[in-house]
Amino acid sequence: MTKTxxxxxxxxxxxxxxxxxxxxxxNRLQEGKRPIYAVVFNFIDSRYYNVFxxxxxxxxxxxxxxxxxxxxxxxxxxxxDKDESFYTVSWACDADGTPLLVAGGINGIIRVIDAGNExxxxxxxxxxxSVNEIxxxxxxxxxxxxxxxxxxVRLWNVQTGICILIFAGAGGHRNEVxxxxxxxxxIYRIASCGMDNTVKIWSMKEFWTYVERSFTWxxxxxxxxxxxxxxxxxxxxxxxxxxxxxxxxxxxxxxxSVDNEFILWEPKMKEQSPGEGTVDILQKxxxxxxxxxxxxxxxxxxxxxxxxxxxxxxxxxxxxxxSPPSLIARLSHVQSKSPIRQTAMSFDGSTILxxxxxxxxxxxxxxxxx
Numbered sequence: 001m002t003k004t005x006x007x008x009x010x011x012x013x014x015x016x017x018x019x020x021x022x023x024x025x026x027n028r029l030q031e032g033k034r035p036i037y038a039v040v041f042n043f044i045d046s047r048y049y050n051v052f053x054x055x056x057x058x059x060x061x062x063x064x065x066x067x068x069x070x071x072x073x074x075x076x077x078x079x080x081d082k083d084e085s086f087y088t089v090s091w092a093c094d095a096d097g098t099p100l101l102v103a104g105g106i107n108g109i110i111r112v113i114d115a116g117n118e119x120x121x122x123x124x125x126x127x128x129x130s131v132n133e134i135x136x137x138x139x140x141x142x143x144x145x146x147x148x149x150x151x152x153v154r155l156w157n158v159q160t161g162i163c164i165l166i167f168a169g170a171g172g173h174r175n176e177v178x179x180x181x182x183x184x185x186x187i188y189r190i191a192s193c194g195m196d197n198t199v200k201i202w203s204m205k206e207f208w209t210y211v212e213r214s215f216t217w218x219x220x221x222x223x224x225x226x227x228x229x230x231x232x233x234x235x236x237x238x239x240x241x242x243x244x245x246x247x248x249x250x251x252x253x254x255x256x257s258v259d260n261e262f263i264l265w266e267p268k269m270k271e272q273s274p275g276e277g278t279v280d281i282l283q284k285x286x287x288x289x290x291x292x293x294x295x296x297x298x299x300x301x302x303x304x305x306x307x308x309x310x311x312x313x314x315x316x317x318x319x320x321x322x323s324p325p326s327l328i329a330r331l332s333h334v335q336s337k338s339p340i341r342q343t344a345m346s347f348d349g350s351t352i353l354x355x356x357x358x359x360x361x362x363x364x365x366x367x368x369x370x
Contacts, residue, residue: 010263010281010282010283010284011282011283011284011323011324011325012283012284012286012324012325013283013284013285013286013324013325013326013327014324014325014327015286015288015327015330016327017327017328017329017330018327018328020319020326020328020329021317021328021329021366022366022367023317023329023331023352023364023365023366023367024365024367025333025362025364026068026069026364026365027069027070027071027361027362028335028361028362028363029071029360030359030360031054031056031059031061031359031360031361032056032057032059032359033359034056034057034059034085034359035056035057035341035356035357035358035359036054036055036056036341036355036356036357036359036360036361037055037085037086037087037105037294037341037342037355038054038055038086038087038088038089038296038355039052039053039054039342039343039344039353039354039355039361040052040053040089040090040091040342040344041345041346041347041353042091042099043091043138043301043347044091044092044093044099044136044138044141045091045093045097045099048091048099049301049346049347050064050065050066050346050347051063051064051074052064052065052344052353053089053091053101054089054355054361055086055087055088055089055103055105056086056355056359057084057085057086058078058079058081058082058083058084058085058086059076059077059078059079059086060076060077060079060086060089060101060103060111060113061073061076061077062074062075062076062101062115063361065346065353065363069363069365071361071363075115076118077101077113077118079111081107083106083107084105084106084107084109085106086104086105086106087104087105087106087130087131087133087294088103088104088105088131088132088133088134089101089102089103089134090102090103090134090135090136090144091136091141092136092141092142092144092158093141093142094114094121094142094158095159098114098115099115099116100112100113100114100115100121100158101113101115102134102136102158103134104127104130104131104134104146105130105131106130108125108127108128108129108130108131108148108149108150109124109125109127109131110123110124110127110131110134110146110156111123112124112158121158122158122161124146124156124161124163126154126163127146127148127149127150127152128148128150129148129149129150130148130149131146131148131149132147132148132176132177132178132179132294133147133178133179133180133296134146134147135180135181136182137182137187138182138184139182139185139187140187142157142158142159142215143155143156143157143158143164143182143211144156145180145181145182145190146180147177147178147179147180147192147194148176148177149176149177151168151172151173151174151175151176151177151194152166152167152168152172152173152177153166153167153168153173153177153190153192154167155204155211157211157214157215159215160214160215160217160221161221162214162217162221162224162226163221163224163226164207164210164211164214164224164226164227165204165207165210165211165226165229166226166228166229167190167192167200167202167228167229167232168228168229168230169228169229169230169231170230170231171200171230171231171232171235172200172230172232173192173194173195173196173198173200175194175195176194176195177192177193177194177195178193178194178195178242178243178244178245178293178294179192179193179194179243179244179245179296180192180193180246181246181247181248182248183248183251184248184250185250186251187204188203188205188208189201189202189203189204190202190204191246191248192246193243193244193245193246193255194242194243194244195242195293197237197239197240197241197242197243197257198235198236198237198243199235199236199237199238199239199243199246199253199255200232200235200236201232201233201234201236201267201269202233203233204229207227207229210225233269233277234267234269234276236265236267236277236279238255238263238265238279238281239255239257239259239263240257241257241258241259242257242258242293243255243256243257244256244257244258244293244294244295244296245262245295245296245297247297247299249264249299249303249320250303251266251267252264252265252266252282253265253266253267254297254306254320256287256290256295256296256297256308258290258291258292258293259291260286260287260288260289260290260291261284261285261286261287261290262284262285262287262297262306262308263281263283263284263285264281264282264283264284264285264320265280265282266279266280266282267279268280282323283323283324283325284325285306285316285318287308287310287316288310288314288316289310289311289312289314290308290309290310290311292311292339294341295309295310295339295340295341295342296308296341296342296343297343298342298343298344298345299320299345300345300346300347300348300349301347301348303320304319304320304321304349305317305318305319305320305328305349306320306345307343307345307352308343309339309340309341309342309343309354309356310339310340311339311340312337312339313332313333313336313337313338313339313340313356314330314331314332314336314340315329315330315331315343315352315354315364316329316330316331317329317330317331317352331352331364333362336354336356336360336362338356338357338360339356339357340354340355340356340357341355341357342354343355349366350365350366351363351364351365351366352364
């Protein structure tokens with residue numbers, strides 16, 4: 001396990017905006033009275049880059065961003081369990097390209113919804129407690145990861161309904177897993193983080209035959225030989241509190257804690273000593289009043305910029321490709337006072353969506369300059 005940081009002192013961003021980009025509110029929707037915990041654009045399919053989904057209560061809703069700030073409601077799925085409270089949603093697709101929504105929450109059951117007919121495609125039962133985040137493998141969008149309060153991460157095949165791998169055990173998390181992400185180009189590698197204040201990087205390389213087998217399995221999903229991955233290739237303790245959001249930025253990692261900041265760092269694994277390694281903290285991005293857990297950041301498609309809300313209803317937009325970090329916008333509105341649980345950035349970053357604890361969705365668009 002590593003607690004060591006190497007290299008030069010991290011560059012810390014200034015909260016004085018460089019005013020490189022201006023946004024204005026173009027729409028505000030009141031979806032319901034229950035908190036909306038997640039909002040996500042569909043980056044899996046280029047036909048639907050302007051389509052996004054939200055989850056709140058037992059509802060999954062699909063919208064489309066149109067010109068002039070218009071938000072059109074496309075469909076809505078209501079779970080049969082009125083006590084369900086979805087915390088997370090991700091886009092995926094079936095073998096034939098059918099767009100799917102994968103949602104999970106307090107009940108621990110993962111619903112795979114066919115966005116074409118608004119019906120349940122599959123339900124995944126396996127987690128022993130609530131599901132905090134679901135992420136899709138962009139290179140193989142039939143594969144999704146789920147992070148759970150039961151201290152485990154699971155890899156699922158939405159095409160076949162199989163639970164392929166469970167990341168838990170001797171080297172696993174010791175408290176709720178709050179966030180998880182696939183490496184963008186290394187198909188074997190994932191990262192997870194949680195309430196044990198650690199980030200863990202895992203490799204699926206030696207288990208990849210099981211991943212491939214899940215696509216051709218002819219028996220019942222319950223008969224598949226699910227494997228446990230018990231030891232991560234790196235355990236990093238770079239935060240002193242809950243780590244509730246993690247995103248790969250190439251081979252680097254963005255991780256966010258309740259310490260009013262998120263951090264860009266480089267993991268350096270020791271191939272011969274799994275679990276050990278060093279960490280080089282490169283940059284720190286301050287986010288004031290972000291000291292409650294379960295606030296997640298988002299990035300545009302090319303990871304040029306990141307947007308994150310706070311508990312006061314404000315949004316901070318950071319440029320990711322500069323050093324020291326550059327704050328390019330600080331967004332606030334007199335009517336936006338509720339905690340923002342998640343943001344979503346459009347493909348090019350020109351639109352930012354935020355979902356709030358008061359059941360509202362806000363749309364911000366860049367202001368064209370003369």
